[in-house]
Amino acid sequence: xxxxxxxxxxxxRLFTKEAVALGFNVFVSVATEYGKExxxxxxxxxxxxxxxxxxxxxxxxxxxxxxxxxxSFVIDATHPYAAIVSHNIIEACNAKEKKxxxxxxxxxxxxxxxxxxxxxxxxxxxxxxxxxxxxNACYSKGNIFISTGSKELLCFSxxxxxxxxxxxxxxPTVDSIEKCKAAGxxxxxxxxxxxxxxxxxxxxxxxxxxxKILVTKESGISGGYLEKIEAAKECSVIxxxxxxxxxxxGKTYSQEEILEELNGKRKSYTC
Numbered sequence: 001x002x003x004x005x006x007x008x009x010x011x012x013r014l015f016t017k018e019a020v021a022l023g024f025n026v027f028v029s030v031a032t033e034y035g036k037e038x039x040x041x042x043x044x045x046x047x048x049x050x051x052x053x054x055x056x057x058x059x060x061x062x063x064x065x066x067x068x069x070x071x072s073f074v075i076d077a078t079h080p081y082a083a084i085v086s087h088n089i090i091e092a093c094n095a096k097e098k099k100x101x102x103x104x105x106x107x108x109x110x111x112x113x114x115x116x117x118x119x120x121x122x123x124x125x126x127x128x129x130x131x132x133x134x135x136n137a138c139y140s141k142g143n144i145f146i147s148t149g150s151k152e153l154l155c156f157s158x159x160x161x162x163x164x165x166x167x168x169x170x171x172p173t174v175d176s177i178e179k180c181k182a183a184g185x186x187x188x189x190x191x192x193x194x195x196x197x198x199x200x201x202x203x204x205x206x207x208x209x210x211x212k213i214l215v216t217k218e219s220g221i222s223g224g225y226l227e228k229i230e231a232a233k234e235c236s237v238i239x240x241x242x243x244x245x246x247x248x249x250g251k252t253y254s255q256e257e258i259l260e261e262l263n264g265k266r267k268s269y270t271c
């Protein structure tokens with residue numbers, strides 16, 4: 001039985017390992033070469049009964065992959081904030097009449113109270129607009145640490161003196177660096193490193209770059225969110241959070257629930 005897993009998260013990697021161990025033939029889709037290399041560098045990642053597919057896929061491309069590899073089930077383990085990608089996967093699954101499972105990481109941090117941020121915004125653009133227009137010295141001055149990735153950096157250019165104030169932590173890829181440069185981020189303000197990061201590592205960065213404001217998404221326990229927030233609190237850094245998107249994907253599943261259901265379906269196929 002062939003399974004297509006859209007990975008890019010820790011959950012996708014763990015699910016793939018378990019699925020292969022249970023005897024499923026798994027095709028893993030990752031968007032970038034960096035994502036592929038990251039999987040291949042994991043010595044515990046399965047080499048047999050597992051094929052890595054690299055490249056960004058639109059709806060038609062996803063449909064082609066489903067057909068080409070005779071996929072029976074599709075697992076969406078993409079990042080919680082990748083709403084457009086999930087939408088495309090759902091559309092392709094509907095068109096090909098394939099079962100779709102949303103494997104969603106637990107982005108709710110139960111041991112952090114709702115006051116774990118100083119302000120919350122519906123989008124990164126709204127957050128940038130707030131910083132650009134605020135006359136409050138807490139927000140209009142001081143260095144800003146961006147930990148939301150490289151995709152939407154241009155909106156920070158609206159912030160007064162952003163080149164002096166903004167520091168960005170991104171993946172160590174050519175694409176990420178190019179996006180930083182396109183957004184006008186100074187070279188010595190780019191921190192290109194692979195996370196997740198410990199609390200102490202975050203504290204070192206906040207102190208070394210004299211950070212006053214942290215911009216973050218709630219990336220969940222496996223994404224190092226807890227350590228980042230604790231470090232910011234201990235360094236008296238203001239926390240500005242982008243709210244998780246409201247997912248319109250129907251039911252979400254845990255890894256155990258999906259594997260149990262797939263095992264049941266496999267048995268019914270072989271009877």
